[in-house]
Amino acid sequence: MAASPLISGLMEALRTLPGVGPKSAQRMAYHLLERDREGARNLAGALTAAVDKVGHCQRCRTLSETELCTLCADTGRDRSLLCVVESPADVEAMEQYTDYRGLYFVLGGHLSPLDGIGPEAIGLDRLEALLDEGEVAEVVLATNPTVEGEATAHYIGELVRPRGITITRIAYGVPLGGELEYVNGDTLSHAFSGRREV
Amino acid sequence: MAASPLISGLMEALRTLPGVGPKSAQRMAYHLLERDREGARNLAGALTAAVDKVGHCQRCRTLSETELCTLCADTGRDRSLLCVVESPADVEAMEQYTDYRGLYFVLGGHLSPLDGIGPEAIGLDRLEALLDEGEVAEVVLATNPTVEGEATAHYIGELVRPRGITITRIAYGVPLGGELEYVNGDTLSHAFSGRREV
Structure with a gap:
């Protein structure tokens, strides 16, 4: 050089x-x-x-330069809905493309026992404390559709269920604009088993 | 957002x-x-x-944090050869891919009268002063093979010629590894007119 x-x-x-x-x-x-x-x-x-x-929001753990991020500080959001995502970028994507008006909880990753990433590392103790405050009526699981994301969603589901809070998972299926023939097999299989009456 | x-x-x-x-x-x-x-x-x-x-080398005008860049300061380089290029990245490319062992002169662009970029803006006064020092025996024109690069090379050729210094231009032709059928017409035409006996 x-x-x-x-x-x-x-x-x-x-x-x-x-x-x-x-x-x-x-x-x-x-x-x-x-x-x-x-x-x-x-x-x-x-x-x-x-x-x-820039640190983390005290409530939802997303990246934020204030103690509460702009979304958590926004009194106009529906506090009975809590969407659990893996990263701050997922919050951005949800805000940009969906009409979701509730709050978020950002894990900052997914469970990965082999890498030493257990429930506390992704803030699940904090999530439980939040649920115990009693405001949340529905938890929307929006972790990534990967094996680790799935396992994490399942684990969180088990935490939430005993509290009598509704648990939902964003839908899997064939992405819009793609061609069926090129969609991968797992996706197509999920799309088929998740079919709905029209 | x-x-x-x-x-x-x-x-x-x-x-x-x-x-x-x-x-x-x-x-x-x-x-x-x-x-x-x-x-x-x-x-x-x-x-x-x-x-x-980082400023510019006093001699060749490339980006440098010292008064003379590492190449100009290198006493092992052949001072009778001067390769004229448009940018510091071109120097890097020449050093990496050719066995050129002379020095460089970096224009920092090309002549573009409509944008007010005249001979002084690309350091041609400095180039003339350098040539007048008498060390350079061959100027290798390696401006980009674009209309502006060509015009600039031509202009520099006219500056160099009266001084009795040899002027050369790097070869145009079909790039290696490409397929003739996909090479653009101008390139192919140049490659043909520049054919050499083997």
Whole structure:
């Protein structure tokens, strides 16, 4: 490499971003240094501010720079509904694409005993405390449709059931806009067994 | 968006990186905040250090944090050869893929009169001064094979010619590994007219 240490260092640092390989990192570094130093400074500031100040919401555990996130602090949301998701990005997706108006609980992952990720690591003690406050009437399980997500949903279901709270799971099935022939077998099998009368 | 101002601000700032759209920016921001705060801090530091300290090499104009870049400072390079390229990334590419052992001159763009980019903006006064030092015996034109790159190469050729210095241009032709049938017409036409006896 002909690049100087600081430029190489910048490329190296950019590679910590997900989806950025050596070629993109090089392109980004040169772009910032040649054409957008203001943008680079701005990005450095945004990174530092976010890392220093963003923590987790005390109630739903999503990323938040305030004690309660904007959703938990919003008195207009339906507090009888609690949607359990794996990550803050899932909250974003639900907010963007569904008309769900309840609150969330963010696990920050899924149960994975082999990696030492047990119930407390994904905040299930906190979830139980929340349910014991008595406001929640329905828990919507929206973990990922993976083996681990399923196992986690099942485990949470067992926690919720004795409390007499309704438990629902978002629907599985063939995704809209796809072609049946290319949908994977498990999905199609779920879609068939979950068929509904029209 | 349910994201808090600092998180949204970080996503916004990440979008200044070339090739990063809203979806990737979101993924990067959450990845850094949830799983790699150390990497985020490190990136902020690398950005600040690079922006503050990286300037241009006094001789070849490439990005460099020292007065002379590592290549210009390297006494083992052949000073009779000068390769003219558009950007620092082109220097990297030449160093990585060719066995060129001379020095470079980095234009930092190409002539573009309509955008007000004239000879001085791409450092041609500096190039002339360099040629007048008398060390250079051959100028290798390696600007991009675009209309602007061509025009720039032609213009530089006219500057160099009266000084009695050899001028060469890197070869155009069909790229290796491609299929002739998919190569664009201009390239094929150049490859044909530039054919050589084997």
